Amino acid sequence: MNKLLMLLLALIMSCTNASSQKSGDMQKKGEILASESQGGAEKAGFRMLKDQAELKSTITENFGRAGMLPVMEIPVFQKDKKFVLYNLGTFNSGEHKVSEIRSISVKDNVLFVEIPEYQSGGMEIQVMSNPWFIFSVPSNFQFTSVELKYSK
Structure with a gap:
């Protein structure tokens, strides 16, 4: 059982390392740092995050609204990127x-x-949800609003 757990942990760690090495690809796609189906605000909108302390407090606050504790590692704030909630x-x-x-x-x-x-x-249980996500974009992107485009 311990070997299986260690194998699973090693697999997760290798996936994490592989995704962080695609920096050129991330410049075109952006990078999701946190994403949850509960805990966000009732109205759609965005907010820029300024530093590591604000990133950490935003993640813990959004999990707190959903009545959970964050189970994720808080990402490191990078100066060459803009972080958006x-x-x-x-x-x-x-x-x-x-x-x-x-x-x-x-x-x-x-x-x-x-x-x-x-x-x-199809038929689903009616549950209210307030999804949110934090993502990063290159720091040279200049914008005053964010619009989601849905694609198939």
Whole structure:
């Protein structure tokens, strides 16, 4: 059992290291640092995070609203990137957690973030959720608003 647990931990660690090495690809796609289906604000919107302390407090605060403790390691704030908290708003049902950023671009001071379109599984239990995610973009991106683009 311990060997299986160690193998699983090694697999997770290797996946973590592999994703952080694709820095050129991250410049085009952005990078999700935290994403949860509960704990966000009721209205959609974004906020820029300024430093490591604000990043840490934002993650712990959003988990706290959902009645949970963060089980993730707090990411390290990097000076060459901008960090954005995006609240998706309130949904009636389904899983709205953002798991991938397909592309990012800026046009007319609007940051367009392309994410996979949500597909409902049909009959679902009606549960209110307030999903949120924190992502990074290159520090040279200049924008005053963020717009999500859903793609198949």
